[in-house]
Amino acid sequence: MKEAQQQKTEYYIHDALASDIQDSDAMLFYSFFKTQVGQQVTVELKNDLAIQGVVESVDQFLNIKLRDIRVVDPERYPHMLSVKNCFIRGSVVRYVQLSPATVDTALLQDAARREAQPVAAPARA
Amino acid sequence: MSSSFFGGAGLPDDPIARAREAYRAAGGGNELDTMLESMALNDGLGDQLNEDRDTFNDETFDAAAGDIAGTDFDFFQSTHAQQQVQQQQVRQQQEQQQQAAPRKIMTLAELEAQLIPQRYTPAAAAAVSPAASVPELAKQYPGLARADPETIARRRAARLQKQEALARYDNLMSQRDKEHIAGIQVSQLITDDPAAEDFYCHMFELSRGAVAMPGPVHQQQHQQQQQQQQQQGSGLGDVPDVAGAVRKALAQASAAGPGAAAAAAAADQGPGRSRRSNTQSSMARMQQQVQRIVNEARRRPKAPHAALEGALGRVSANSVRNPKQAIQVQRGRSGSAAYDPRQQQQQQQSPCDPGAGPGDSRSPATERRKTLRAIENVHTAVLRMEQLIREQAHVAQDPEHPAAQNWLRAYAEAKESAWAELGASQPIMNTYPHPLVRFLGFSKGKRIVPRLARHLSIDQVLALTTTIIANFESLDVCRFGGFSRGAGPAATVQQQHEETELFVRAVLPPALAFLSEASLEIVNCLLALFIERNNVAWVVRTRPALVLLTVALGRTAALKLAPGEDQQAIYQAGELYSHLFATLQGSLAAVFPPPASPLDGAYAWQFLAALALGASPERQHALVAEVREQVLQAIQAANSGRFPADVSAAITANVNLFLNALGLDASQIPT
Numbered sequence: 001m002k003e004a005q006q007q008k009t010e011y012y013i014h015d016a017l018a019s020d021i022q023d024s025d026a027m028l029f030y031s032f033f034k035t036q037v038g039q040q041v042t043v044e045l046k047n048d049l050a051i052q053g054v055v056e057s058v059d060q061f062l063n064i065k066l067r068d069i070r071v072v073d074p075e076r077y078p079h080m081l082s083v084k085n086c087f088i089r090g091s092v093v094r095y096v097q098l099s100p101a102t103v104d105t106a107l108l109q110d111a112a113r114r115e116a117q118p119v120a121a122p123a124r125a
Numbered sequence: 126m127s128s129s130f131f132g133g134a135g136l137p138d139d140p141i142a143r144a145r146e147a148y149r150a151a152g153g154g155n156e157l158d159t160m161l162e163s164m165a166l167n168d169g170l171g172d173q174l175n176e177d178r179d180t181f182n183d184e185t186f187d188a189a190a191g192d193i194a195g196t197d198f199d200f201f202q203s204t205h206a207q208q209q210v211q212q213q214q215v216r217q218q219q220e221q222q223q224q225a226a227p228r229k230i231m232t233l234a235e236l237e238a239q240l241i242p243q244r245y246t247p248a249a250a251a252a253v254s255p256a257a258s259v260p261e262l263a264k265q266y267p268g269l270a271r272a273d274p275e276t277i278a279r280r281r282a283a284r285l286q287k288q289e290a291l292a293r294y295d296n297l298m299s300q301r302d303k304e305h306i307a308g309i310q311v312s313q314l315i316t317d318d319p320a321a322e323d324f325y326c327h328m329f330e331l332s333r334g335a336v337a338m339p340g341p342v343h344q345q346q347h348q349q350q351q352q353q354q355q356q357q358g359s360g361l362g363d364v365p366d367v368a369g370a371v372r373k374a375l376a377q378a379s380a381a382g383p384g385a386a387a388a389a390a391a392a393d394q395g396p397g398r399s400r401r402s403n404t405q406s407s408m409a410r411m412q413q414q415v416q417r418i419v420n421e422a423r424r425r426p427k428a429p430h431a432a433l434e435g436a437l438g439r440v441s442a443n444s445v446r447n448p449k450q451a452i453q454v455q456r457g458r459s460g461s462a463a464y465d466p467r468q469q470q471q472q473q474q475s476p477c478d479p480g481a482g483p484g485d486s487r488s489p490a491t492e493r494r495k496t497l498r499a500i501e502n503v504h505t506a507v508l509r510m511e512q513l514i515r516e517q518a519h520v521a522q523d524p525e526h527p528a529a530q531n532w533l534r535a536y537a538e539a540k541e542s543a544w545a546e547l548g549a550s551q552p553i554m555n556t557y558p559h560p561l562v563r564f565l566g567f568s569k570g571k572r573i574v575p576r577l578a579r580h581l582s583i584d585q586v587l588a589l590t591t592t593i594i595a596n597f598e599s600l601d602v603c604r605f606g607g608f609s610r611g612a613g614p615a616a617t618v619q620q621q622h623e624e625t626e627l628f629v630r631a632v633l634p635p636a637l638a639f640l641s642e643a644s645l646e647i648v649n650c651l652l653a654l655f656i657e658r659n660n661v662a663w664v665v666r667t668r669p670a671l672v673l674l675t676v677a678l679g680r681t682a683a684l685k686l687a688p689g690e691d692q693q694a695i696y697q698a699g700e701l702y703s704h705l706f707a708t709l710q711g712s713l714a715a716v717f718p719p720p721a722s723p724l725d726g727a728y729a730w731q732f733l734a735a736l737a738l739g740a741s742p743e744r745q746h747a748l749v750a751e752v753r754e755q756v757l758q759a760i761q762a763a764n765s766g767r768f769p770a771d772v773s774a775a776i777t778a779n780v781n782l783f784l785n786a787l788g789l790d791a792s793q794i795p796t
Binding site: 019027032060104107 | 328
């Protein structure tokens with residue numbers, strides 16, 4: 001039923017003339033991080049700063065807001081001593097370290113398959 | 126300064142003033158220049174001194190400007206009001222001067238200067254009145270830590286000033302402007318199919334907390350959760366969470382329609398009405414507003430590319446959903462070693478000739494890839510079926526209705542494709558290893574089988590069980606057990622354990638459930654198939670085989686005792702049992718796994734118990750004779766003090782499984 005509505009070509013980078021734009025696989029990360037709201041994570045940035053905090057919110061660009069933060073290596077980054085909340089732009093994040101108990105891997109696999117499906121289906125039709 | 130005490134001012138000291146005098150003397154002053162100069166030098170105070178930084182007044186006379194107004198100390202008669210009036214006059218003057226100049230495009234500052242006086246005065250007049258006098262404040266908040274009225278007054282004045290300064294920029298955008306901007310932002314977020322995009326989050330929340338059905342109740346719980354989070358969070362207070370409100374609004378719009386919004390708002394008023402009614406109503410208002418914006422944005426979907434006037438070509442509106450193209454790739458229909466649907470079709474239609482597909486090389490790599498592709502197809506089909514089941518609630522129940530028929534057709538189609546890909550229905554003799562066996566060789570395959578089995582019909586489950594039994598020895602889990610039991614590198618042993626565990630936990634239960642419900646004839650047939658096709662003595666060393674046999678034998682025994690069974694079937698069962706026993710005789714001790722831990726052999730004991738159920742006395746003797754060593758060892762281990770009490774109790778219980786079936790008990794054995 002869904003497949004009938006789509007006319008998307010295979011990859012997420014699609015032709016400019018495609019008539020019907022569907023979701024790219026970027027939304028899976030957004031959906032995933034929405035479930036992490038309220039969990040404690042450690043965000044490692046591209047400038048090697050690692051911040052541990054509770055995820056307060058996340059948006060479609062994967063910008064992350066953390067509260068009650070603690071810098072993992074305070075001696076190197078003393079300027080963050082007084083900071084309690086921060087907003088991290090999504091493009092500077094290198095890693096986000098999570099706790100495994102908060103992730104449902106089977107469901108994640110299913111969600112990834114669903115994201116990949118509309119891409120793959122027309123190739124074989 | 127150069128103005129001496131006695132004389133007048135000669136040349137002023139600073140160079141700027143000197144230059145100015147020189148310029149004027151040289152006749153350089155015309156009207157425009159003087160106008161500009163007066164504008165630039167004008168600070169709007171007239172004859173008064175600039176008293177911004179003059180705190181002398183406060184400290185000396187113990188009052189702020191606001192307090193002086195109207196009292197005896199008000200030397201300038203209503204200091205504050207006069208200041209305001211003067212400022213207004215200055216601004217009007219400026220306006221006139223600007224309008225005198227030719228009409229030009231106004232800068233932002235000038236725009237503001239025009240707009241602000243209209244908004245400033247009424248707001249300022251309201252804000253000036255002091256909130257509460259100091260003694261009243263002291264009564265209301267005894268805990269307020271402050272020194273003295275002077276500090277309070279100073280702080281209040283500072284606060285008022287800040288308020289005024291900020292109030293200058295109020296109400297610059299109209300409601301329509303704000304909604305326009307909000308609409309642009311929301312249109313980036315909205316989706317046509319929240320179920321597809323937000324799948325992980327939605328299902329996760331369903332499985333973890335929100336046990337209720339989706340729809341208004343879900344929204345209610347979600348709202349409450351969110352509010353709790355907000356209240357615990359960084360003091361967002363009454364400001365509602367826009368993203369959350371958008372999400373809720375979207376889910377509402379997609380699921381239940383406009384009635385849900387009112388229902389949710391009304392439902393929210395119920396619990397905690399007294400405490401949270403303000404937040405709730407503001408949330409509800411916000412939600413309705415967002416709803417309106419969402420509907421607007423939905424009505425006019427923004428085209429991803431807009432051709433602006435005067436621009437050459439198209440301008441694309443990049444959003445998260447259509448990211449900027451990095452490379453353009455043309456994907457060709459290359460067959461090569463990749464999976465080809467036509468090949469699979471041919472394979473199924475000509476089962477006698479599986480290797481005859483065009484370009485089919487049948488190398489191990491090809492086989493592997495084909496199997497993996499089949500697994501993925503089954504996954505796709507199962508996901509579709511599960512999605513259809515979820516949507517079933519919304520489809521009309523009337524079987525004649527076309528929507529219901531569509532649903533049924535889609536469901537049947539998905540089930541067929543899954544069944545075909547699974548390969549359980551492929552004839553048994555031809556390919557080695559059997560496609561189903563290869564399918565189950567991957568842990569992905571093992572995991573999907575129970576999910577698929579939920580949708581299969583009884584016949585299909587029977588076919589699946591039959592195929593598994595017929596090919597039991599070639600299953601990967603059985604090959605583990607046969608060869609390296611405890612030998613080999615620890616990583617592979619670990620992996621083998623995991624695969625075996627997964628098999629027993631995932632693949633066997635549907636088959637076992639089927640067995641436990643099956644009739645005696647079927648059980649007999651399956652048992653016969655098992656014995657015939659597999660080398661029983663060898664396969665019995667593996668745990669999956671033992672589990673299967675245990676259930677089969679248990680079922681047989683239960684059915685024999687049940688009244689009204691066919692005599693023929695019972696007789697056959699007895700024959701099969703003898704045959705099995707004869708085959709196993711001599712190798713029963715090998716049933717036990719190498720003693721990695723004392724509790725490992727539970728399944729072995731269960732098997733022996735099942736075996737003992739149907740045994741005649743002489744067979745029982747033979748049984749006991751073979752496993753005597755194991756029994757004694759186990760009881761000794763349990764009774765010796767080497768293990769903690771619960772472990773010993775567990776060991777004893779295991780042994781008792783077997784002994785009770787014989788009519789004995791562990792306590793009877795002298796040790």
